[in-house]
Amino acid sequence: MTVKGLISAFTQQEDLNFLLTNRIPRAAVTRFMGWFSKIENPFVRDASIACWRLFSDLDLSEAKKTEFKSLHDCFTRELRPGLRPADPDPGVVASPSDGIIGAFGRIEDTKLFQIKGAPYSLLDLLGDPALVERHRNGRYLTLRLTSSMYHRFHAPYDATIERVRFIHGDVWNVNPIALKRVERLFCRNERAVLETRLASGEALTLVPVAAILVASIRLHFLDVTLNAQSRGPVDFPCAASMRKGDELGWFEHGSTIIVLAPEHFEFADNVADGARVRAGEALLRKPKG
Structure with missing residues (x-):
């Protein structure tokens, strides 16, 4: 099994998942993430996105940009024009x-x-x-x-x-x-x-x-x-x-x-x-x- 597969199996254990994502100082971790994600440093950016890929199915192929200033910039990415057209039916x-x-x-x-x-x-x-x-x-x-x-x-x-x-x-x-x-x-x-x-x-x-x-x-x-x-x-x-x-x-x-x-x-x-x-x-x- 790949490293990504092992991580996925590990975090799908409900008790562990709930513990890791909720039984922590939620507000403090969220404030920290808000600060950390905006750091515009190539090493921090690349390491963060690499780690993110390990824990998810992140796909940046639709992104408008190919380079991001920070993790925050990647999180809030725009897509290439025309990829999410709204259904034209007025109803x-x-x-x-x-x-x-x-x-x-x-x-x-x-x-x-x-x-x-x-x-x-x-x-x-x-x-x-x-x-x-x-x-x-x-x-x-x-x-x-x-x-x-x-x-x-x-x-x-x-x-x-x-x-x-x-x-x-x-x-x-x-x-x-x-x-x-x-x-x-x-x-x-x-x-x-x-x-x-x-x-x-x-x-x-x-x-x-x-x-x-x-x-x-x-x-x-x-x-x-x-x-x-x-x-x-x-x-x-x-x-x-x-x-x-x-x-x-x-x-x-x-x-x-x-x-x-x-x-x-x-x-x-x-x-x-x-x-x-x-x-x-x-x-x-x-x-x-």
């Missing part, structure tokens, strides 16, 4: 990011799930009773980004972003092992609630959730970095128009995006538990007629 809600589909389905009044048998509430996630009412009995879908994936996220539909709320919290790992063991995990972690309104007046909400080693969430239209130094909840009123496929920002490591959509939207045929999707591919569809 389609596109995936905001590359990711692995986790829990999805109908919101049961105001209850949704991080995995089967592990519920959490819209109010705990969003922190706003008025927004909860807009998504009562709606649809939800969870996208998990692994560390090696493309970390930028995009507008899933033509809409107006009316407000961003940053909610300060913990930085638990968001992998399936942690989701089985930590109740209401998404409601504990730092997250940004992006409230958007469709032309029809309906709500389409994105919730990027930070995780361990995620030093920040960056949103272009606010020109602000949201991280542990942001005291929350912090509200940022805005009126940013977005077109489907527009780049909204990025994570500085793998994490999760929760998509909340209107009740009458239907899931696309490719939506299945554990399926991999790319930014721009169909997630939901407005019914015709």
Whole structure:
């Protein structure tokens, strides 16, 4: 077995994985990673990326650049133009990011799930009773980004972003092992609630959730970095128009995006538990007629 295979087998042991990625000083490690990843030194950069490759399926063949200034520069890499086109169907809600589909389905009044048998509430996630009412009995879908994936996220539909709320919290790992063991995990972690309104007046909400080693969430239209130094909840009123496929920002490591959509939207045929999707591919569809 290769070194990479041995490492993979070792870390797939659930108890060990949970211990190594959660039972550590999560906030301190995340702050350190935020500093370390920005070191612009060729030796540090090359050693870090080599180590990253050992622990993941990192593939840089789609990257716009072939040389990176730092580990952070590699994490937040752009792709070559045209590699993530948004589905042109005006009835389609596109995936905001590359990711692995986790829990999805109908919101049961105001209850949704991080995995089967592990519920959490819209109010705990969003922190706003008025927004909860807009998504009562709606649809939800969870996208998990692994560390090696493309970390930028995009507008899933033509809409107006009316407000961003940053909610300060913990930085638990968001992998399936942690989701089985930590109740209401998404409601504990730092997250940004992006409230958007469709032309029809309906709500389409994105919730990027930070995780361990995620030093920040960056949103272009606010020109602000949201991280542990942001005291929350912090509200940022805005009126940013977005077109489907527009780049909204990025994570500085793998994490999760929760998509909340209107009740009458239907899931696309490719939506299945554990399926991999790319930014721009169909997630939901407005019914015709």
